[in-house]
Amino acid sequence: MSATRTATNSPASPGSRISFDITDGENRHPVWFASPDVQLASRPELEFVTSILPCMKKGRAYRAPQPLDPRLLASFEQIQDLYLAWIPGVTRLPAKALEAAEPRARTGKNRVAAFFSGGVDSFYTLMKRREEITDLVFVHGFDIRLEDEKLYRETLAMIERIARETGKNLIRLETNIRPVLDSYIGWDYGHGPSLAATAYLLSDQFDKVYIPSSQDYTHLFAFGSHPLLDPLWSLSDLDIVNDGAEARRIRKVEAIARHQIVLDTLRVCWMNPDSAYNCCRCEKCHRTMIALKVAGALDKCRTFPEPLRNENIRALKIVATNTRSFMTESMREAERRGLEPAFIKAMGDALKGQTKPQRFVNNMRRAISQPRRAMAKIRRKIGL
Structure with missing residues (x-):
């Protein structure tokens, strides 16, 4: 993996930018993540998880230049099982050539993050786990295009207000990963490994990251973020948890609509x-x-x-x-x-x-x- 870590702010206001490649087994595409709020972790798993679908789509093996987390490798076959069942035209990748690294120790910082966009699912997870969650993670470049600065600024102002009123720390990131994965598989599936990669970037800060579920157990369907798939991205030092699938959409809306901050900011x-x-x-x-x-x-x-x-x-x-x-x-x-x-x-x-x-x-x-x-x-x- 090609990765760089560059501090962009003073020590009092930390920030970093991580660059790595997504490969389809032949071609490589540079992607980057940046945050003005935290130092991002550079890990070989970043390239691996974001290259699985391009390699499966092209039918070319992935060659890892460094050993990978053993918990993630143990889930690799099951991850592929799901993709093979869901996505026409993809092929299984060999796992024998992938070497396992020594498991990393957990941070022990007792911080828990949740991805947050300001929508129904993320609000439901926030309100349900308000006592546990310490940080909200908002990524520019996922559902808001990087070039749409106007919408980003308006949304960020709303999410900053939500973080203040709920007593949570806000971590902002931005990335160019979406158009790369869009070109291979589409965002319906590409957003799952992109969420996992973002969680890995924060693995020096957290032991657990919640992904708000977009589905409920009654209406499960093939999708990039899924109750069966999301936990398989977990690492030895990081639990990735799909949250909220027990509640149908109307129940989620009823639950969050009791809070004025939701009615003032829902997006x-x-x-x-x-x-x-x-x-x-x-x-x-x-x-x-x-x-x-x-x-x-x-x-x-x-x-x-x-x-x-x-x-x-x-x-x-x-x-x-x-x-x-x-x-x-x-x-x-x-x-x-x-x-x-x-x-x-x-x-x-x-x-x-x-x-x-x-x-x-x-x-x-x-x-x-x-x-x-x-x-x-x-x-x-x-x-x-």
């Missing part, structure tokens, strides 16, 4: 048109707004500036497995609570899908009721 959007904090247009914004409405908290949440409209729910294109499961759960809960029939029917229509005539009629209704949004969508499509 879920992944499209972020014009650097919007929550665009209120994408399926993720919609399914969160729906869950908040079912929980009786949407009117209290300040981070969704546009109203939830039945015609917009009806027009959603539900393709992703998790969106379908979340929508189904919200619809059933809305039925149980006796919410308005038109709202429930809109979710049912979205789940059934739409014929072309239905889609045309619904688009026309939206254009009439929301002309500004309709015109903005047209301008985006034609590049104005």
